[in-house]
């Protein structure tokens with residue numbers, strides 16, 4: 202997995218944990234697959250410039266987490282804006298990390 206270049210990086214120290222800047226996450230931080238217990242890995246999906254324009258997206262590549270054993274993934278319809286959001290979502294389990302998800306999404 203190549204480390205992403207971040208275009209709109211904010212370098213102020215107070216923003217260092219902000220989801221917009223924390224776009225790269227160590228794969229070792231991912232929990233095991235909730236279905237089969239298999240290893241999870243980051244994956245990406247890239248959209249065409251036509252789709253980007255239609256959806257008014259500012260990025261063509263979105264991130265998600267997938268189980269390498271059974272293929273379960275949390276891509277949803279589109280994917281997540283960065284690895285951090287994908288990882289927080291993947292690591293969420295019922296009753297856990299609700300606050301972390303809300304914080305990561307700026308709610």
Ligand SMILES: [Zn+2]
Nearest residue numbers: 234237268271
């Ligand atoms: Zn699995």
